[in-house]
Structures are given as C-alpha cells and as structure tokens.
Amino acid sequence: xYVGELLxxxxxxxxxxxxxxxxxxxxxLPGRVYVxxxxxxxxxxxxGMQFLAEGAKNDEKGLFIALFETPDIIVRDMLRYxxxxxxxxxxxxxxFYDLGEILLSANRELSWDELFKLLLEIIKRENxxxxxxxxxxxxxxxxxxxxxxxxELGRFVRxxxxxxxxxLLLSEMLSSEKYTDEYYLADGVIVLHHFMRNYQMVRxxxxxxxxxxxxxxxxxxxxxxxxxxxxYKEAPI
Ligand SMILES: Nc1ncnc2c1ncn2[C@@H]1O[C@H](COP(=O)(O)OP(=O)(O)OP(=O)(O)O)[C@@H](O)[C@H]1O
Ligand SMILES: [Mg+2]
Numbered sequence: 001x002y003v004g005e006l007l008x009x010x011x012x013x014x015x016x017x018x019x020x021x022x023x024x025x026x027x028x029l030p031g032r033v034y035v036x037x038x039x040x041x042x043x044x045x046x047x048g049m050q051f052l053a054e055g056a057k058n059d060e061k062g063l064f065i066a067l068f069e070t071p072d073i074i075v076r077d078m079l080r081y082x083x084x085x086x087x088x089x090x091x092x093x094x095x096f097y098d099l100g101e102i103l104l105s106a107n108r109e110l111s112w113d114e115l116f117k118l119l120l121e122i123i124k125r126e127n128x129x130x131x132x133x134x135x136x137x138x139x140x141x142x143x144x145x146x147x148x149x150x151x152e153l154g155r156f157v158r159x160x161x162x163x164x165x166x167x168l169l170l171s172e173m174l175s176s177e178k179y180t181d182e183y184y185l186a187d188g189v190i191v192l193h194h195f196m197r198n199y200q201m202v203r204x205x206x207x208x209x210x211x212x213x214x215x216x217x218x219x220x221x222x223x224x225x226x227x228x229x230x231x232y233k234e235a236p237i
Contacts, residue, residue: 013130013166016054017047019231020205023220024188025213031164032211033157035136035182037171038192043203043222043229044170045074046081047192048132050228051168053083055130056093063128064096065119067103067138071096074134081228097122100138109144112152120159129165136169136182150181157185187211193219197237204236205229 012027021027028034036044052062066074074096078085088094099122103110110118123131140146160167169182173191183189188210194203204219221232 014054014058015047016050016052016057017229017231018227019220019233020229022233023205023207023231024210024215028166029187029212030166031161032187033160033167033169033185034188034190035169035171035186036190036192037173037183039173039194042173042192042194043224044192045069045134046078046224046228047190048134048168048170049074049078049081049085050083052094052130052132053085053088056088056091057084059093060129061092061127062088062094062130062132063123063126064094065099065122065131065133066096067100067133067135069134070101071098080226082226083228095126095128097126103142109142111145112143112148115139115143116152116156119156123160123163123165131160131165131167132170133167134170135172137172137174137180150185153181153185183209188213192222193236202236205231 011030012021012025013030014027015021015024036047038044048064052064055062064071064074075085075089085094169186171180171182189208191206191208193206194201196202203222203224205222206219207215207217219236221234221236223230223232
C-alpha cells in the first residue's frame with residue numbers, strides 16, 4: 001500500500017457496520033454530516049447504534065438524540081445484538097438524550113433556529129465525537145416555520161463541521177422521489193431498502209451520495225445478523 005493511501009485511511013471514521021466501510025472508501029469522513037434514510041423497519045436505528053458502538057469501542061463518546069422512541073426502549077431492542085451496548089451505556093461512552101420528551105412536554109412549537117440552537121447546546125454539553133439523531137425528519141412536527149429550514153440547517157451543518165463531530169441524521173423515507181433539504185446539505189446519503197421478491201423480503205443498502213469518495217451506487221445485499229446489519233459486496237438479487 002502507498003503511504004498516501006495509508007494516510008487517507010487514517011482519516012476515516014469506521015462506520016461499525018461490517019462491509020459498509022469498503023463501499024465508502026474506508027469509512028465516513030470526520031466532521032461530516034450524513035443522512036441515513038429508509039422505510040419503516042429498514043434498519044436505521046440499528047445502523048445508528050452500530051456507529052455509536054464502534055466509536056465507544058475506540059473510546060470516542062457517542063450521543064444518541066431520540067425524538068419519539070424512548071432511550072430505554074431503544075437500548076432494550078438493541079440488546080439482542082452483540083454490540084456491547086449495555087456496557088457502553090453504563091460507562092457513559094454512549095449517552096442518550098430524550099429530546100422528544102423535552103419537546104413534547106414544552107408544549108410549544110419552536111422555530112428551526114431555536115431547535116438547532118438547542119441541538120448544538122446538547123451536543124456541546126455532552127462533548128461527543130459521534131452523534132446520531134433519530135429521527136431527524138420528526139423535527140418537522142415540532143416547528144413553527146417550515147420555510148426557514150434550509151438556511152438554519154445549513155448553519156447547523158457548518159457548525160458541526162467546525163466542532164469535528166461526525167453526525168448521522170436518521171431520516172424517514174416518505175417517497176423515493178421526494179428529497180428534503182438534508183439530502184442536499186449532507187455530505188452523504190445512505191438509503192436502506194427492503195422489498196419483496198418471490199415472497200421473500202430482500203434487504204439492501206445503497207450509497208446514493210458520498211461527497212469526495214468515488215463509490216458504487218448500486219444496491220448491495222444487507223442482512224440483519226447477531227452483530228446488527230452486515231453489508232455484502234453482491235447485488236441483493
Ligand atoms: N434478525 C432479523 N431478521 C430479519 N429482520 C430483522 C432482524 N432483526 C431486526 N429485523 C428487522 O429490523 C427492524 C428493526 O430495525 P430498526 O429499528 O433499526 O429499523 P428502523 O429503520 O429504525 O425502523 P423505524 O422506521 O420503525 O424506526 C425490526 O422491526 C425487524 O423488522
Ligand atoms: Mg428507528
């Protein structure tokens with residue numbers, strides 16, 4: 001391997017998903033913001049937890065900001081994978097923040113500006129290196145000014161980059177033709193798919209966009225294993 005290649009590899013944030021890093025040039029780029037989107041039950045939360053567990057394994061603190069699912073339920077659901085989640089939660093290498101509870105009990109809607117300020121405050125306070133927001137699309141139900149999103153999201157993404165925090169925005173896929181602002185502003189978009197083929201559920205992953213990384217955008221097979229999601233090199237069918 002050339003020295004240049006080695007240096008390039010050093011500068012990567014491993015995803016924690018077996019097989020995924022090979023598709024994205026060795027891992028995520030530090031300080032960048034990525035969208036992970038997909039239909040219900042496609043594996044978004046699992047992928048997010050694998051990402052945080054990988055960081056925790058390497059002593060990088062991870063922050064999971066939960067909107068509608070409560071942290072105790074998320075942890076309980078993730079315990080069936082061999083990711084060491086409980087140990088990381090107990091040692092505070094993975095920290096949960098129940099933002100949904102705060103927003104629901106505040107009983108008032110916020111502007112995008114206020115929402116992103118709140119998020120940055122939480123992220124700064126926790127001093128995490130990896131952040132997962134589950135799910136980012138749910139913020140839409142808490143804001144007063146939907147039209148102000150793009151500008152404030154742009155500001156938020158810029159700020160995260162300066163803080164050297166790698167962030168996954170988990171996002172619900174409402175339609176495969178409707179792209180929301182985060183798709184454009186994020187540095188990468190990963191799509192999780194599931195569809196029926198001969199009465200069998202087939203799962204697949206697609207790198208829709210990954211700035212600065214030459215990649216293949218074809219669907220790759222994906223399965224749930226005891227370690228969470230695993231990605232394979234071959235096409236799903
Ligand atoms: N071993 C398995 N085999 C098949 N499917 C599995 C397995 N483990 C989990 N699943 C599926 O994965 C789903 C859980 O994945 P996860 O919660 O990460 O999805 P999600 O995209 O976050 O879903 P939601 O949109 O509901 O938040 C389960 O609901 C189940 O359908
Ligand atoms: Mg989920």
